[in-house]
Amino acid sequence: MRKVCTKILSIAGNVVTVKAEGVSYEDLARIEASRGTSLAQVIRLDGDTVYLQVFAGARGVSTGDEVRFLGRPMTVGFSENMLGRIFNGSGEPRDKGPAVSDNRIEIAGPAANPAKRVIPSRMVRTNIPMIDVFNTLVESQKLPIFSVSGEPYDEVLARIALQAEVDIIILGGIGIKFDQYMYFKNTLEEGGALSRSIFFIHTAADPIVEGLMVPDLSLAVAEKFALDGKKVLVLLTDMTNFADALKEIAITMEQVPSNRGYPGDLYSQLASRYEKAVDFEGAGSITVLAVTTMPGDDVTHPVPDNTGYITEGQFYLRNGRIEPFGSLSRLKQQVNKDTRSDHRAIMDGMIQLYAQYRETEEKRSMGFRMSDWDKKLLKYGDSFESQMMDLKVNVPLEEALDNGWKILADCFKPEETNFRSELIKEYWPKT
Amino acid sequence: MSSHRGEIVAINGNMITVKFNGDIIQNEVGYVLSRGRRLKSEVIKINGDRAFMQVFEYTKGISVGDEVEFSGEMLSVQLGPGLLTQIYDGLQNSLPRMAEDHGFFLPVGVELDALTGDDKWEFTPIADKGDTVTAGDYLGWVPEGIFEHKIMVPFYLREEYTVQEIKEKGTYGINETVARIKSASGEQVDVTMNFNWPVKIPISAYREKVQPEEPLITKIRIIDTLFPVAKGGTYCIPGPFGAGKTVLQQLTSRYAEVDIVIIAACGERAGEVVETLKEFPELVDPRTGKSLMERTIIICNTSSMPVAARESSVYTATTLAEYYRQMGLDVLMLADSTSRWAQAMREISGRLEEIPGEEAYPAYLESRIASFYERAGLVELADGGRGSLTIGGTVSPAGGNFEEPVTQGTLKVVGAFHGLSRERSDARKYPSIDPLESWSKYKSIIEEEKIARAKETLRKGQDVSQMMKVVGEEGTSIEDFIVYLKGEFIDAVYLQQDGFDKVDAATKAERQKYVFAKVVEVLDKDFSFREKSDARDFFYALRHKFIDWNYKEWESEGFKEQEQGIDSLLKGENNEESVHQNSEHSG
CATH class of the missing domain: 3.40.50.12240 (Rossmann fold)
Structure with missing residues (x-):
């Protein structure tokens, strides 16, 4: 199975070709170049022409270098x-x-x-x-x-x-x-x-x-x-x-x-x-x-x-x-149903509001007068960015959810949000 | 029958070039014999004595000079009772049986019979001795789960036959002869309960194709109401990644009102298939009270499985679907994703060094897509009954841009387009079908005027919203502002649906009609508010009540109570006190 070739037919980029028989697809070969040895892998077979991709690069490879087929694919x-x-x-x-x-x-x-x-x-x-x-x-x-x-x-x-x-x-x-x-x-x-x-x-x-x-x-x-x-x-x-x-x-x-x-x-x-x-x-x-x-x-x-x-x-x-x-x-749906009953609602609800904040932020930057609702959204967006999005925040999930409700209660009335009534009853912070 | 042999002369990725003797057939199956393995391959091009073949397995380890054995047959699937509940790969090998025999990984070069010969079936004859039959006619039936699985005259028989003998009611294996038929020319055929059919040839043993009209209820409101699908029709769901194509397909496969669902997971994530195949046996089909799996076949060729088999998986699924359609059943075939199938074609085309078309897809891409969707249809069968095959395919356009060859090629041939939008999924509006871009040529369950009313509101609402981005809220008249709020309202309470809630995930046709009428009532109502903030408060309170309503069981006490709350809110709209009270109440 082991074969040695001493004539490299072509070198282009990091691919060299040699003539050999009995070589399998994706087999490994070792090229002994003057600069050092390198592994190469068979990436195409055409008749007895074998295309090899040289891992260490073909730079410095001579047409007279020895190519030795190892008769096995790459292993670790x-x-x-x-x-x-x-x-x-x-x-x-x-x-x-x-x-x-x-x-x-x-x-x-x-x-x-x-x-x-x-x-x-x-x-x-x-x-x-x-x-x-x-x-x-x-x-x-x-x-x-x-x-x-x-x-x-x-x-x-x-x-x-x-x-x-x-x-x-x-x-x-x-x-x-x-x-x-x-x-x-x-x-x-x-x-x-x-x-x-x-x-x-x-x-x-x-x-x-x-x-x-x-x-x-x-x-x-x-x-x-x-x-x-x-x-x-x-x-x-x-x-x-x-x-x-x-x-x-x-x-x-x-x-x-x-x-x-x-x-x-x-x-x-x-x-x-x-x-x-x-x-x-x-x-x-x-x-x-x-x-x-x-x-x-x-x-x-x-x-x-x-x-x-x-x-x-x-x-x-x-x-x-x-x-x-x-x-x-x-995959979040696979796990967030078992964490806390408000997890999914907070996940969607806070993002929907944040999306509205982004729109308002756009309007504000164009110089429009801000309605009361817009002002609420702006306040919300700021809190969301500093207390949720900042990568410095390092808190467990449950604390993060509680923080979410606090931010919401701080900015909105319950009915201004999209949450189901049962959740609001259970989690909306009482003032 | 050829049964020739050949020898590999070149290997390039999953394509091999084989030098052969004698005659071979285009799309014939051959086996590469390498190191004691048999690797299934298919002829895709023939030139002189060279056959170009795509290998359905990884080509690692095969060599120039390896022998190839031709089978004389085109790539086929086995048809017969026992297909339902199966989980196959793209070549109809059972994955669970593969796991039993070979453990965690998919073995190379292993082929299993699609139907094990072990099961016995309770056969009841339909045809009588002396009857004249042709391909597709019913000879008898066996119970398969909840269905009457018809035993048919094999589709490949082209003549008229006379039933010479038919077995009596009794229990038989799938390979036992149940009937003997004879043609006028004297050809005698022993019919068993199973036969093979090549996947790339449509089954046409029916009287005629007819126009699909009856709506297929998916229980997804935005689809059934605004962009319906018909039984026997076709539709496509293009969308960028993360817009919810697969979730939408999963919901459809669970709740759609059809007899049989065939899921072709083509080149997509293994994890999603696992969800389906682990959850379906546990889920109850509301129509039958049995497990959902009893009406399902899963064809699964995930993205890490060999590419060539991905191409065939779509055809395998379609052929199985057509087979059940021949029994007079309504079949839904869901392909996720047709882009992966197209990419598999592109890979092979590249290796064949064909002149590439747009984005390197082959020039025949469009015709392949068209002939695939054309296999759908409502057909009138020989016994006068009707069967339908509906095809829904997702498309995964590169960069989410619909101006690409696969999406465009698909849009030309389908009857409904459910375009998913990145903006909607970013804003967590699910299903993220864009109500302004999508279209359907089929008839809805709801009167056209009402739908026109809803679409008009959505469009105008969108216009106002665009305008408000330029002139601001203060520059918008209160009338326009109300239009905008109405647009937002119908979107939030009707078009969006919570796929993870057991009530809201599936809305029956009856409920859709009822709720939609109420929504249109809101759209038609003239409101007058003093301030925009009053209007906003009112609509938000109304929205809140509607969303709560969506979560209530149909016709339950809670449903009726919630409806009364909505009605009284609507009646008292100009009375600020009542608005206030109501909103406080809901909080």
């Missing part, structure tokens, strides 16, 4: 000893520790059978009111944070990671800056969570193709832990870099692009990663939180757009706050 080591360790985008140690070779598992394995999944039913408490009250995060959910570069998305990820009650945290960094990586490392260390974390880090300085493996590596390891009954939280940042790497390969392979240069299978590619989020019947779970930066704050950009159709909602991070509009947790 898996053991309990991985906790607290840091690996690169090829799954090799980045922290000078020993390589994990005892138990190799295949990555990008088959999809979970929907019949073996259970309906997610456990809330993940984050103590961020905009999440807990309005868009509750649920164990086994897949959820991206949409934002422009520069927003505090890493901080939100780290805070959720520390606050959430999970057994294992896996961080997959794709094309991240070195200081982002250090930030996660230091924050998790200070929070005492590093010993239950595993990092797969591909930084912006590493070859772009290597980043393509990071989600698969992270999720394959997460899946093993979940099957062992562990609750795993996978953090992926930044999935836009992942999509850009896909685009680069697709264009090199001369595929017809569908939208702004991205390949037509972008949806399927992203989905096969995000769909690894799962709650197994009788075993553990995987929750996936990812960062998707939106070029030009444009949510219709193909990456956030396709992502939104795959994930179970999204958090919009704008101006340092989680926006109530557009942010959505599709």
Whole structure:
């Protein structure tokens, strides 16, 4: 099965072609270049021509370099000893520790059978009111944070990671800056969570193709832990870099692009990663939180757009706050019926009023006279922003709900709101 | 029957090129034999001695030189009693049985019989010895849950046949012969309770297609009243992500007044399918008192499952739906989402290196969409009975922009358009069907004048609201302001519906007629208020009462009491005292 070729026929972008026989689709090969060795993966077979995508990049590869086929697809080591360790985008140690070779598992394995999944039913408490009250995060959910570069998305990820009650945290960094990586490392260390974390880090300085493996590596390891009954939280940042790497390969392979240069299978590619989020019947779970930066704050950009159709909602991070509009947790209905009887009503009612505030705010900025109702809305909007939306607010769900009623009572008469009479009777603060 | 073999010469993603000998059929199924596995594939293009095939499994691990075995058959589904309550993947493999045999993950290269031969069915003959029958005629029936499942002359038989023998009432397995029929040309056929039919060919064993007229009650007010769907009609729900397409489909699948619902979860989230398949067996169908699952088939090919099978899942679902329609039942097929199906076509088209059309979709996209929706319809069957197949598809337009090929291709062929809007879902107005953009060509359960009245109010209310953004509230006359409040009122109390409340989630036709009449009464009433704030207070109080009314059980004591409250508020509208009192009361 092992084959060695010593003649590279073509090099274009990060894709090289060689002549070989008996090679299987998605097999791995090792390229021995003068500059160092790199792994490569079969991405197309045409007769005896084999197309390989080179993880370390094709720069410096000579047509005379040796290509050795390994006769197996990509694998990653898996053991309990991985906790607290840091690996690169090829799954090799980045922290000078020993390589994990005892138990190799295949990555990008088959999809979970929907019949073996259970309906997610456990809330993940984050103590961020905009999440807990309005868009509750649920164990086994897949959820991206949409934002422009520069927003505090890493901080939100780290805070959720520390606050959430999970057994294992896996961080997959794709094309991240070195200081982002250090930030996660230091924050998790200070929070005492590093010993239950595993990092797969591909930084912006590493070859772009290597980043393509990071989600698969992270999720394959997460899946093993979940099957062992562990609750795993996978953090992926930044999935836009992942999509850009896909685009680069697709264009090199001369595929017809569908939208702004991205390949037509972008949806399927992203989905096969995000769909690894799962709650197994009788075993553990995987929750996936990812960062998707939106070029030009444009949510219709193909990456956030396709992502939104795959994930179970999204958090919009704008101006340092989680926006109530557009942010959505599709699974919140699974859990918010059991928290408190006013949870759903507060969730919808406060947002409807906040929407009216936004309209009034628009009118005010155009210089219109404010009616009494408008003034009430303005007061409400201010309180809502400072007591609910501000990311500094760190209170449990129940307290946040109580605060909600206080804000409402402070600004409105009960009948000016949309709440059902029974709820008003029970929760409206008595003066 | 060919049963030829071939050899793989190229692999590109989920498409393989196969060099073959002899004759093969377009859309023929073949199996890749690789490492002891059999991977199901379908021929999608033939050129010389090369067949281009899409593989319904992950192609990881297959090699150039691997053998391909052709089956001689097109991609087909098995039809017979026992389909209801099943949960299949896009190729009609049972997912629960797959889980029993293979655990947490979907195995590669495993195929299961759609119907296990183990079950016995209580057969009652309908046809008599000597009867003349053609394809689709009823030979007998078996009870399947709450339905009379008809045993039909297989649809692929093209001649006229005479019944030579028919089994007596008794219990038989699906593979046992229940009738023997013979054609004039002497062809003799043993009919069992099941047969296969290729998914991409519509079943046409009926007398004629007729115009769909009878409304299909979904119990969603904005649909049934303003943008109705007819039994045998088609509709589409385009909307950006997060606007509530799937929730709307789920509600429809639960409450719609049809006999059978077939859900095709095509390339969407696994989690949503799990909700349906875990909850449906627990939910009671109000029409029958039995579990909802008894009238449901789920075809599930989620986004992480192989792409090619996604394309076929829509056809599989349609074929099963057509089969039950042939029994004279009303069938609703819900496809979520047709965009994923279109994208699967795009992926394959790209790999075939076809010249791309708009947004890289293939040029034949529109005709494929059209022929898919054309499989819906109300048909008159050979025995004079009627069966209908209604198709509702969601569309997931890129960027939420309806000016894209899949939405546009769909709008040309459907009978109703329920466009979801981002603004409405952002403001938590559910269902977020845009009342100004959407349309329907079908007849509503409510008189046209009343609907025109409501639509006019909504449009004028919207105009005033736009104007107020420019001139402000103080620049708006009180008459216009009342129009605006009336528009807001009908939206809040009638068009919006709480899908998570057990009463409000489903409104029967009778109740819709009753409540809508009351709403129109408010719209028709001339109000006069001194100040805009009085008008606002009044309408908010009225809205409050109406919303509470929506939560009361139909014709219950609470319902009647609440109605009296509304009536007295309406009567006393000019009396400020009473407005005040009432609003205080409700608080």
